[in-house]
Each structure stands twice: as structure tokens, then as C-alpha cells.
């Protein structure tokens with residue numbers, strides 16, 4: 001049992017009296033202790049019992065890559081040898097915004113079974129779901145390694161969060177809890193490949209988590225070519241679920257759209273995308289493709305990306321064109337892991 005995967009109520013049932021459980025949580029999340037031995041205000045027999053019955057660290061750092069734009073990418077090893085990636089994306093004053101957001105992008109699965117054609121994460125198939133502790137520990141480790149408070153979470157790393165729904169929500173509740181990280185739910189975004197059942201389920205959650213949907217195609221024909229999930233949940237069903245989410249939550253969702261040259265960057269796709277975004281009051285985040293070794297896709301040139309954005313804006317849609325971050329550190333999802341394994 002890993003401490004970082006437990007709620008406070010669960011720990012209290014295992015460790016009495018209550019103030020001892022709170023001391024442990026303080027050591028774990030506030031002081032970021034790396035071992036039970038370091039928890040010096042606990043009696044020695046309790047520390048020994050904890051070390052025997054609980055695990056404290058779920059990940060081991062294998063590699064850290066720094067990009068010139070200050071993005072940091074981490075490769076972590078899990079206890080079974082699987083590798084996962086986590087990214088720290090600091091807001092860069094003067095480049096994107098002037099705030100001091102420290103965003104961590106977490107993975108939720110080792111590998112991925114969804115096989116989006118442009119993505120490096122799925123290239124070596126799916127290994128397993130991550131536990132809640134393994135998701136929480138990504139944020140914990142980044143905070144410890146970088147000595148910076150994390151205040152924004154995007155669940156956009158390797159894997160599909162709704163295919164590991166229970167563990168992802170447990171992890172987000174722990175990250176949100178005042179006794180752990182205290183990160184506001186509004187500062188958390190879950191990104192899905194388009195699992196309709198997961199979108200409807202998230203709409204029912206009391207937590208005000210933000211939703212991003214990876215669209216990458218505005219017709220079934222284009223989307224179906226690059227995202228196999230579109231066969232199971234075609235755009236009509238996906239849009240109905242997005243509409244439901246927007247109605248229930250009363251808030252804006254985001255469509256992620258990776259621009260790939262001659263695949264989905266045509267002007268008619270931009271017009272169709274504008275219509276879809278208008279229907280569910282979504283904003284659109286355009287991401288020029290990060291080429292992946294071994295895959296044939298290319299990034300459109302900057303002007304073509306801007307024309308695509310212009311069509312959306314002309315239609316009254318809020319559309320941002322992402323300034324690429326981390327291209328020099330293999331920032332495309334799953335790429336660092338793939339390079340390391342091979």
C-alpha cells in the first residue's frame with residue numbers, strides 16, 4: 001500500500017491516534033520526506049511499522065531533459081520497470097503569459113492502447129494502468145526535484161485518463177485535498193481522446209475539473225483516419241456528450257486540435273471545426289504537430305497554421321495557436337520513453 005494513494009480518512013483508519021496520521025501526511029506533502037526514517041517526530045516503533053507496511057515512493061527518476069524554453073521532461077521508472085513521462089511546463093513570461101503558473105502534465109497509463117496514428121505513446125502498445133499513487137507521485141517528484149510549487153495540472157501525458165477513471169479521479173482528489181497539494185479543481189484539466197462514457201461520468205462529478213477533448217479532425221472521415229477511437233465513438237456521439245458536459249457543468253470546454261500537414265489542416269476542416277466549437281461553446285487550442293521519429297507526419301508551416309486559426313477567429317471562436325514548447329527534448333507524447341527504450 002502506498003501512502004500517496006490514500007485519502008486522509010483511509011489513513012486515519014490504519015494509523016491511530018488521528019494526530020499521528022496528520023503528522024505523517026505533513027511529512028509526506030508539506031516537508032516532502034523521502035523516507036519514513038526522516039519523520040523524526042514519530043516514535044521509532046511507528047516508523048519501523050510504517051516502513052514494513054507501506055511504500056512511500058512509487059517512482060524513480062531515470063532521466064531529466066531540459067529544453068531551452070524552460071520546459072522540463074522527466075522519465076520515471078515504476079516498480080515493475082515500466083517507464084512513464086511527466087512534463088513540467090512553466091509559464092514563460094513574455095512568451096505566453098506573465099503569470100507564474102507551474103503546470104505539470106501527468107501520465108495515467110504505461111503505454112497506450114488507443115493507437116492514434118500520430119502519437120509515439122501507443123507505438124509500443126499498452127502495458128498497464130497507473131495506480132493513483134503513481135499519478136500523485138509524478139507531481140510530488142517534480143515538485144521535489146524542481147523545488148517549485150506546482151499549481152496547475154493537465155492530465156494529457158501518456159495514456160487515456162478515462163480508461164483508468166477510478167485511479168485518475170482518486171489521484172485528482174488527493175492533489176486537490178488541503179492536507180496534500182491543495183491544487184484547485186479549476187486548475188486541473190483532463191484531456192480525453194473522446195471516450196463518451198467518461199465525459200458523461202465526469203460531468204456528474206462534484207469536482208469542477210476542466211475538460212479538454214482531443215478532436216484532431218472535424219469530420220468522421222478525417223478523424224477516423226488518424227484516431228481509431230472514432231469508430232467506437234463517432235463525432236455525432238462525441239458532440240452529444242460534449243453538449244451534455246457543457247450543459248451540466250455550465251462551463252467552457254476545450255477542443256485540442258493538432259495540425260498535421262495535408263491530413264487535417266484543410267480550410268474546410270477549420271470551417272467545420274468552428275461550427276462544432278460554437279455548438280458547445282468550446283475554445284480551440286491549435287497545436288502544430290511535433291514530428292515523431294518513425295512516423296510520416298509533418299508540421300504545417302507557420303502561415304498555414306495562422307490561416308487555420310484566422311478562419312476560426314473570423315467565426316467568433318476563441319482559438320489559440322500554441323507556441324511550441326519542448327520540441328528539442330522530444331516533447332511529443334511518449335517520445336522520450338520510446339527513444340530511451342530503443
Ligand code: SF4
Nearest residue numbers: 112114116119122159
Ligand atoms: S494521443 Fe493519447 S490516446 Fe492517442 S495514442 Fe497517444 S496517448 Fe493514447
